[in-house]
Amino acid sequence: MKLRFVLxxxxxxxxxxxxxxxxxxxGFGIWLF
Known part of the structure; x- marks a missing residue:
């Protein structure tokens, strides 16, 4: 159960x-290009 939660x-x-x-x-693509 705990392993499932971690995954x-x-x-x-x-x-x-x-x-x-x-x-x-x-975002960088929009700002730079």
Whole structure:
């Protein structure tokens, strides 16, 4: 049960990090180009 919870948390964090990276990349693309 705890392992599942940890994996779920890691999955959520990974998704947020990926989304932020994409948003930053898109944001810089809009500002720079």
């Amino acid at each position: 779920a948390m890691v999955g959520v964090v990974a998704r947020v990090v990926i989304k932020v990276k994409i948003d930053i990349k898109n």
